[in-house]
Amino acid sequence: MKAVLMKKRIRFCLIFILFLLSFAASIVFGQTSITLEQALSSFHSYDETSTEHIVIQSNRLPRAVIATIVGASLAVAGAFMQALTRNPLASPSIFGINQGAIFFVVIGVVFLSVSSLVSLMGLAFLGAAVAAMVVYFLGSIGRDGLTPVKMVLAGAAISALFQSYTQGILVLDEAGLQDVLFWLAGSVSGRTFEMLLPVLPFMGAAIIIALCMGKAINLLVTGDDVAKGMGQHVAELKGTMGIIVVILAGSAVAVVGAVGFIGLVVPHIARFFAGSDYRLLLPFSALIGAVLLVSADVLARLIIMPQEVPIGVMTAIVGGPFFVYIARKGVSSR
């Protein structure tokens, strides 16, 4: 038992090294080539006249940090959703959370002329919560409860619904389009620390609380009846998990826009490394999510230089086939 735990600790350390490497790559690679020494010196002796230092501190560093935090949040949200629904296909983008958040933000910008970042974040939370609740409700009605097919179909329909309304509003109001366009694309480029700061406390708190819930979730996934029998307050636990999912996914959308499939893919990879014990699975998920999103961002920058691919496209190109694989492998019809 101890040996197994030791092995997993080593794996965790290895993934952490991978994370450091991808983080460094994110700072070094790009249109302006930067050496590692320059990157280090920009931290301890910042030089205002050096282009490289300015690029690092105002562009590369913020986007690497944002990709890290958003990746970890989405991954943990995905792991929570898969535990909550006991369904391997559950994840924020499948639940229509991205499109829900975007729709509410667009409404806020166009009709309520909201402009402060904090209230936009609030709207994104609200949209994420509404979409998630509608999809959960629609997926759960009927005799067999929450089946994968119903959930996926409801999510697809809700996404299409919100997307078409968003498009309609933006066609009618081009000025509004200008305000939110940067945000619809789903990208970490051009994001600054100012955009992260209002949500950082929420995300940080949610991730920390989430990481502490591993033991309770281990009990929950054995089944509602067993968990109740062991004295767990199942309803309260599920409610808390739902709130955490909405906070994590909502603020991720609020910062970077629509980035899909991280929440779907990562828990499966993490399960491969960490097993099914949620006390290990959750930290592994957070770390792997960060690695994936940071490296996706690096790739997105390099593939068609000097342009950039929206990072949402990168994650979908990797995540889509994975979704097909899981759907093929074994989502039973019930």
Add this chain to the structure above:
Amino acid sequence: MKPVLTFRGKTASFKMEKRMVWRLALLLAAVLCACVLGPSLGNKIIHPIEVIQIMFGTGTGGDYFIINNSRLPRTLVSLLVGAALGVSGVILQGVVRNPLAAPDIIGITGGASVAAIAFLTYAAGSSVGIKWLPVAAITGALLMSILLYVLAWKKGVTPIRLVLIGIGIAAIMSAGTTFMIVASSSVAAGQAYLWLTGSIYGASWEDIYIMFPVVFLLTPFALVFSKSLNAQQFGDDTAEGLGVRMQRDRFTLLFISVVLAGTAVAVVGAIGFVGLIAPHIARVLVGRTFGGLITASALVGALLLFAADVTARTIFYPIDVPAGVFTAGVGAPFFLYLLYRNRNQL
């Protein structure tokens, strides 16, 4: 026993309920009305009589230009595309025996979109003419459906796996289109984006020359297979017992469905949900036998897209809202309703 009309020919005969004949006639009349009503509605309302005069070449007024170059082609394209999507949807729902199937939901439209965008960004500028766009879109749709079928195959294809995998593929396809738009030159990107929104704005007579033969050749062809489709509804084994050659018929029907959807996408872009809704409305009107159902679905689809397009271009005038926004705005809630109704079967 409901009143039935019987037609007997030398090689074939068929029966139709009288009620169904009446309803089909009514739908056809509505489509004909739409042909006249469509050109007369707009910023400047033109009297229907004048529209008819112009259509038959006897009109004189200055409205000739508006009717002939803009509103009439637009009306006809919306009707033809709607019909193509309606037939495509009803065949798909029949073949996979699932009321939730539709070309846009399982990724066929997505495949056509990727191929069309690839064509616009990489080939259209060179010697290859824009008239090959439909070919590209249909090829994309075909490849997509073959891939879908192969991926969903695991000792046979179950409708549930088909739908789930289709949704996954649709996501990859939409990422692919976004990628190409971002990576291409700004001129090509603008063209591609305009096309993706799914609008009938700027419909021309060339579009009609493409759509017309496809719709009027493939719909009768599909009707030939309506008996086979009827038998297929009882399940593969029963259908084979009734003498249906399952593999051949299923493949042909899917082919028809894909070509119809692919052409529709090539002409107007990714307009969603018409192929999903039209068959359901048609089923309420004429019942479940496929002979009448395919015809009714074509007519209903035509009327749906026509209504969406007229609404889109008149209500918010002078802004021309893409018709796809309306079809999705109405279609997605309808989809949720279908999901609710089928909640115990999925």
